[in-house]
Amino acid sequence: MSVIFLREIIKRVLPAKMVYAIQQWSLRRSIANYPSRVVCHQYGMHKLSVRLSDSLAEGWYDRDWNEPDEITLLKKGRLKPGAVVFDLGAHQGVVAMLLAREAGPSGKVIAVEATRHNAEIARENLRLNQIENVNVIHAAVAEKDGCELFFTATLDGAVQHDGAGDRVSTVSIDSLAREHGMPDVVFIDVEGYECQALAGAHEVLGQGADFFVEVHVGAGLEENGTVEQVFGQFPSSRYLLQVSTGEEMPFFSWKEGGALPSHRFFLSATLKS
Template identity: 40%
Template sequence: MLDPHQPLGWLIRLPFKLISPSSVMPVLTGPNRGLRWVVGAGNQSCWLGTYESDHAKAIAARVKPGMTVFDVGAHAGYYTLMLSRRVGPKGRVFAFEANLANTAKLRKHLELNDIKNVEVIEAAVTDRAGETFFRTNDDAGKYGYMGKISESGTPVRTVRLDDFPTPDLIKMDIEGAETLALTGAARLLSDHKSMIFLALHDGAFEQAPAILKQHGYRIEPVGERELWGTPS
């Protein structure tokens, strides 16, 4: 098979390079197949439908119609679209995203697909409601705009998960703020109802799983930096 990273790989990449980043295309495969996506929102694997395919399949398999789910760190909405489709019209998705560039893309994708069961929360998820600073990486790169809570940067609203309805499932990928977010979800975790898919960053590799264990969660590693937390 021709490796796209080798010199002859340009033969594979060339058709994609000819597509404008502002073009709207149907997702070609995967759980979002057929949904409309802006080509330049994230990397090519989003509209190809192969983005984090193993994780996406595992999450989709656990989401049932009528569920309430949280997408914490929604980015441009790839997982949000998938979750919206899975929970159906009787379910609800809360999409949390602090980066304004990403929320604009997220809202665009909801509009393009006429999605009505998603509530966008334009805020950083931490251990308290209030305000903090959010530092963004303005170089979109191949994964789109990234950012994290910082001591300086753009002021953003902060929220606690405990101030929202207890969900059936949480997908969380927030660039190192996992410990803060879980600390602000003590009531929610004590309810022992929410399955959690957690991507770990920076100093959260030990602290975040420890918080889940304190609340009686079983931990199942599913990758180098991901885990499932399941209520006991």
């Protein structure tokens, strides 16, 4: 029996608050027992020091990276020196640091992360690398700001709808733009909450920005929206749409009327010149 299948059984059988208590205990135990350390790797074009404080971070960051294809695509558009970048669902700040290096000292990155542990490690990673043009905000991205959501007590947290979880305040993309400036680039990885995040971006979408969205088909999207809603925010008359169907898979052009991906995928939507 797989761990994921066992977790699903537990969630269905036990009361939500009991599941949350188990998650909290498991998370605290896994972090406390992990041999935290700092590693140094080449992440695309940039060498960075990264604090490893949990097993998920180890799997993702304890190795050299090629430059992520999505960053290569964004660099062809508005990801330039001086850019304002929103990194939404920033985890422990590694991608935010790569975006900050591309934006340069005259640019800035607003990194929003809903899991407190991840936001704290992101701030430490910034200190380790003496990066000063990234602002980490502990919040969840949603349609409206100033509300509260429940978030799973896990290393890769997601919004809960059962009234049990870590309470996290919300911010919208538009409210971030009013406070920090209209973004040139918006990078979204919010574990199935993509439709709500984009619903709070009317002003930014109207003004125009390049977007990268990880779309969690089969991994949370269906609880909150549809693939059609995501694509509907980016008309092909205005955006060059490119899709990748998996890690390390190449991006290919997508046009309205094309087959919709049936599992998790990556969407690049860059403004046409």
